[in-house]
Amino acid sequence: MSARPPGHSTAEWDAIIVGAGPAGSALARRLRPRYRVLLLDRPQARAAGAARIGESLPGAARVLLQRLGIYDRFLAQGHAERGASVSQWDQDTPTWFDPVRDPHGLGWHLDRVRFDADLRAAAVAAGAALVDQVRHLKVSAMGGRWRVDLACLGQAGAAPSVRTYEAPVLVDATGRSMTAARQLGLVRHGQDRLICLYAHLPPDERDEDQATRICADTNGWWYSARVPSGKRVLAFHLDGDDAELKSLRDPARLLAKSHRHPLFAGIRPATMDFPVRAQPAGGGGLDPDALAALPEGFFAIGDAMLAFDPIASQGLFNALATAESAAHAIERYIDGVDDARVRYLEEMRAVAARYHQHLGETYAAVTRYSQERFWRRRTSWRAGAGEIASPI
Ligand SMILES: Cc1cc2nc3c(=O)[nH]c(=O)nc-3n(C[C@H](O)[C@H](O)[C@H](O)COP(=O)(O)OP(=O)(O)OC[C@H]3O[C@@H](n4cnc5c(N)ncnc54)[C@H](O)[C@@H]3O)c2cc1C
Structure with missing residues (x-):
């Protein structure tokens, strides 16, 4: 425009x-x-x-x-309805959430641009x-x-x-x-120094999974979902001063690390020809x-x-x-x-x-890695102020 x-x-x-x-x-x-x-x-x-x-x-x-008067044109844009979400947050057993149970109805995976x-x-x-x-x-x-x-x-x-x-x-x-x-x-x-390393993986024709996948790791957490173009977002969120940050900019290393988790093991991009981008993501x-x-x-x-x-x-x-x-x-x-x-x-x-309370609870729910630096930092929110007690 x-x-x-x-x-x-x-x-x-x-x-x-x-x-x-x-x-x-x-x-x-x-x-x-x-x-x-x-x-x-x-x-x-x-x-x-x-x-x-x-x-x-x-x-x-x-x-x-x-209310903005754009719902019909929004529906015509071809965004994908969000399927179930599955997470391995504090335990190895996957927890499924069916969006049909959401009182607000199904959400979407957008073509964000x-x-x-x-x-x-x-x-x-x-x-x-x-x-x-x-x-x-x-x-x-x-x-x-x-x-x-x-x-x-x-x-x-x-x-x-x-x-x-x-x-x-x-x-x-x-x-x-x-x-x-x-x-x-x-x-x-x-604000903390959370960084999101992410890639839009080339479409794998066999991949028809509509679920949002989330998984805690020792030094961060994973997210993956398919977007309307057929590409799959693979994202890892970690601290800006994490020693692994640089090496995970390598597509093969990022993918290999994600594959250690059963929820992500099936993610197979059509080619390894994709960049890994980094974006500040701290709230x-x-x-x-x-x-x-x-x-x-x-x-x-x-x-x-x-x-x-x-x-x-x-x-x-x-x-x-x-x-x-x-x-x-x-x-x-x-x-x-x-x-x-x-x-x-x-x-x-x-x-x-409300946000700070929910955020504190979400990170504190991962007790299996509570001694790891990433999780320790995020469970020490200052009461009420929503700030990280030991700024990263
Ligand atoms: C890694 C990551 C993953 C996320 N995932 C999700 C998700 O799945 N779902 C979700 O709901 N949210 C998600 N978010 C958050 C979401 O993207 C933002 O909340 C949303 O974009 C905020 O919209 P905004 O209009 O406030 O800001 P922005 O989208 O950042 O827009 C700001 C605009 O201001 C313009 N601008 C900036 N500086 C200037 C300047 N100096 N002069 C003129 N213009 C300027 C920019 O060009 C831009 O157009 C995610 C964020 C991150 C970092």
């Missing part, structure tokens, strides 16, 4: 959203048509056919997609203006308004263009980089009190507000849910309600508290 440099003057925006990932796009769509919304993002360098990790969407997201692109297209279709060629931006507050200075990629080798936009509302939806919040002096709390979030101290009109949503550890498999749901909550808060703020952001942040505190 090409950038449409908006011809509006700086005074014409009600909300500027930095980041057109799932959270930013959902919010932009949600605020239209009532508000004039500017959505900013960087050029997407993804090659054709490229894949993105983060494909598991729970059935609870259905109602949020319906298509999902993100379609949400962005849905925001534009609703009338949000998109500038997706941002190279640098700088945010600042001035006289009760938010200002964003942009340097955008120029056309065909031309010099970058410089633009300035202003609005009463500025939203950080830049994901884990939380670019806008950082520029305003905020930092991420509770963590903004301190709501620090955000509350910023001038009014600033909000953070999705991973920029609270990034979930992938074991929770809730990041996308949270992106859509925080977009919905922030839309209510922004409407109230623009209507002159004083405590609009305070209420939003109270909700975010409650979400963070």
